[in-house]
Amino acid sequence: MPSPRDSLIHEATSLYRLVDSINRLVAEHESIFAYTDAAQSFFEEIHKQAKATKATVSGIMERASRTAEESASRYLGELIIQKGRWKTLHTYVKPATDAHTLNLPVPLIQMATDHLQEIPGLEKSAIVVLLTPHLMYYQRPASKLPACLVFVEVPYSQGPGFFSNLTIYHELGHYVFDSLAAAPAFAKLTEAQERAFAKKLDRAITTPSLRPWAKGVLDDWTTEVFCDLFALRHLGPAYTFALIDFLSLIGLMGEETEAKFDAEHPAPALRFREQLHRMKEDGWWRIVQGLSSEHVSLVTKLAAKTKYSFELQEKGIPEFIEAFQTIIPFIHALVIEITPHCGTAAKDFGRRRAEIENCLLHGVVPSQLLVEGGAPSPTPVSMINAAYCFYLTRLPELMSRLEGQEDLNLKHRQNLIERLEAWTMKGIEDFQLLGASGKNTSSGN
Amino acid sequence: MPTDLQSRTQYLALAEFCQGVISPLWDYVDGAAPLPTDILRRASQALQSVRSGDSYKFGQRPAAALGSYEQVRTLEEVWRTPQQLDGALKLTDELLDPYAAEGTTKVRARKVIELFSKLQTKALWNFEQPKQTAPPDVGELCRALETA
Numbered sequence: 001m002p003s004p005r006d007s008l009i010h011e012a013t014s015l016y017r018l019v020d021s022i023n024r025l026v027a028e029h030e031s032i033f034a035y036t037d038a039a040q041s042f043f044e045e046i047h048k049q050a051k052a053t054k055a056t057v058s059g060i061m062e063r064a065s066r067t068a069e070e071s072a073s074r075y076l077g078e079l080i081i082q083k084g085r086w087k088t089l090h091t092y093v094k095p096a097t098d099a100h101t102l103n104l105p106v107p108l109i110q111m112a113t114d115h116l117q118e119i120p121g122l123e124k125s126a127i128v129v130l131l132t133p134h135l136m137y138y139q140r141p142a143s144k145l146p147a148c149l150v151f152v153e154v155p156y157s158q159g160p161g162f163f164s165n166l167t168i169y170h171e172l173g174h175y176v177f178d179s180l181a182a183a184p185a186f187a188k189l190t191e192a193q194e195r196a197f198a199k200k201l202d203r204a205i206t207t208p209s210l211r212p213w214a215k216g217v218l219d220d221w222t223t224e225v226f227c228d229l230f231a232l233r234h235l236g237p238a239y240t241f242a243l244i245d246f247l248s249l250i251g252l253m254g255e256e257t258e259a260k261f262d263a264e265h266p267a268p269a270l271r272f273r274e275q276l277h278r279m280k281e282d283g284w285w286r287i288v289q290g291l292s293s294e295h296v297s298l299v300t301k302l303a304a305k306t307k308y309s310f311e312l313q314e315k316g317i318p319e320f321i322e323a324f325q326t327i328i329p330f331i332h333a334l335v336i337e338i339t340p341h342c343g344t345a346a347k348d349f350g351r352r353r354a355e356i357e358n359c360l361l362h363g364v365v366p367s368q369l370l371v372e373g374g375a376p377s378p379t380p381v382s383m384i385n386a387a388y389c390f391y392l393t394r395l396p397e398l399m400s401r402l403e404g405q406e407d408l409n410l411k412h413r414q415n416l417i418e419r420l421e422a423w424t425m426k427g428i429e430d431f432q433l434l435g436a437s438g439k440n441t442s443s444g445n
Numbered sequence: 446m447p448t449d450l451q452s453r454t455q456y457l458a459l460a461e462f463c464q465g466v467i468s469p470l471w472d473y474v475d476g477a478a479p480l481p482t483d484i485l486r487r488a489s490q491a492l493q494s495v496r497s498g499d500s501y502k503f504g505q506r507p508a509a510a511l512g513s514y515e516q517v518r519t520l521e522e523v524w525r526t527p528q529q530l531d532g533a534l535k536l537t538d539e540l541l542d543p544y545a546a547e548g549t550t551k552v553r554a555r556k557v558i559e560l561f562s563k564l565q566t567k568a569l570w571n572f573e574q575p576k577q578t579a580p581p582d583v584g585e586l587c588r589a590l591e592t593a
Contacts, residue, residue, distance in 0.1 A: 074471050077464050077565055084457045084572055181504040190504035197503075204589035205498065208530075209521050210581050212501035213514040219503060263580060312580060315587045 004073040008064050011079045012057050015086065019057075022090050023050035026097060033100035036109060038126035042096055042149055046089070049144075053082055085144070092151060095130035099154070104129055105162050105421075107428040111380050114432075115234050116150070116172055118341045121180055124148040127172070131156045150175045162421035163388060166242040169235055173227025176338070185337050192330040193218060200323035214320075221266045221324050222331060228271050229335040232278050233342040236349060236381055237288045238388040240275045241295045258302060261310035261321060273303040274328060278335075283346035287353065288385075293392040345381045352378035356386035356427075361398055365423045367430030376435075380428040387424040391417065455515040456572035462491070462510045463565035470554050470561075480550065485541055488561075492534045495520060496527070515571070515578045523567045533560050 002010070026043045035043070060079060064072045109127055116125045130153045152171045158164045180186060197215060205211045231239040247253045247268055258269045265271075276299055279285040289296060310320050352369065356378055359366040366383050370376075378386075390398075398416060399405040405412045466488050469481035491511045494500040501512045511517060524530045537560075539545070540553045571578075 074467070077460070077467060077562070077569070080569055081457065081460050081464055084460070084569070088454055088457065186504055193503040201590075204586050206585050206589060207521070207581070208495050208498060208500075208527075209514055209517040210586060211498045212512060212517050213581050214586070215501045215503060216514050312583050315583055317583065317587060317590070319590050 003069060005069055008072050008075055012061050015079060015083045016054060016057055018086055019050045019053050022093055023047060026093060029097040035100055038128045039096055041126060042128045045145055092130060095132045096128055098131040099129040103131060105165050105425060107425045108162060108165055110432055111428055112168060112172060119338055121183060125150055127152055129154050162425055163242055166235055166239055167246050169231035169239060170227045173230035176230060177223050177226050189330045189334050192327050196323040196326045200319045217263050217320060218324060220264045222327055224265050225274055226331050228275055229278050232275050233335055233339045236284050236345055236385045237279055238385045240299060241388050244295050244298060259305055259308050261308060267308045269302040269305040270308055272299050276303040287350045291389060291393055295392055348377050348379050349382040349385050352382050353386045356383055357390050360387060360390045360420060360423060366427040370431060370434060380431050383424055383427045387420055391420055453572050455513045456568045459516045459519055459568040460565045463561040466561045467558055470558050474551055474554050482541060485537055489537045496530055518578060519568050519571055523564050
């Protein structure tokens, strides 16, 4: 059996090598690819932390050398924690190095960053995209990274895509919730959660761990609806449509699952009910409700459901849903309060939708509608919503105008959808360029 | 990236919390530093909040040291009965007794190191396991809700 000091030396060497190899991988990728500013900041942080960890490990070894052989193991915990931090960090590094600018919808990421920075307290936020084989998640790193870096996983298969990536706004909502949960704006929501918990669930808590679990369930549901509404406020119905496509892809839009809560998510039907309510309040619904699209019918159908269930270990616990329902109005109020910059988005869309769709029907980038030095309209949000509506309802019309395009040919459809996404992204990029050159002062809404 | 990564990093945070108590206490035992009273007070408060059931606060999720289900569950696995948690809390509080003799305090410090080392070992073990934390047995919760 190795002595405590030998074990320590072994652990320290192994950690040193791990850190060094991660650091080198980052440096190699930086020399080959171009990255967003946020990714670049993350990589700089990796270099900084690598240097600091190497110094810490050397310091631990030095202290251990001055300690009696038998008590050298006291430093082992410190080393294992450092190693754990790097093991976690390294799962972020490779996906971040894969997410170079050729693999990303950069205008969308830029727009999302601008939106995030409009929220008081989050002015310095920057989005680091991680391209992974998994679905979309917000990652809350435990590796002492700067709080302004927002880590969002995007499936590599959707990397440069546009419509499907709109759901990253939901993930940004998680970051906002985590970052601002202790801010005064959240106080009423927090009180409502405490009240709901105390009234419906507190009396049944019997062990110390059951309480954080039960509160965690309510908090997770609250966060999910908050994230949906946050995304919807910024993107309008395009978010709801993208979410339907996303949930369908992962099989959560079936009759059997749509009214079921799980320990982390409210039922999809309830989520769409709240989105519909928000769309009505914000003036979006009257514009899109007449669309001849399954997405619109589905939202209407789901929102009309009134019976939900939450089962765990084959036992129904309706009290959780009852408690949660009392919290929902406070989520709406909070989202409205922190996103005043989104108030006029639907109005612009209503005014410019037909013109944008007309551009797309003729294969013209909608930035043609932007006027240098004029009012900042149409906004990127209007372009996105018009493009999504066009995608849902008018693709066959576009195809019929082009020679050799067959409506039922999937390859042809794919090509045209990709072009539609590219025209939309170009429109947003041009809007951003005008903004950057000072001719347009809006950030996107 | 494993989807349960976030659950697992909760364990790492708990291990770090323990390390934050263990390291300065070792320095104290070695005579290299004074008794870390502020750290011990914070540790005592964290244990106290678990005992009183308010360790998880809405709106402060990422901030609490012993706030999450995963962390409290780990603590329950190490200190299996409420009495053991009370014992750990008592020992930590006794260490803060300003009238205790230095020899006594050092003995107590070693015991607290041992307690938090056990908790840390369990936390690091859980961190290494590629599985999600099992949810609690909700049977008792359901029965209590039905009878209330």
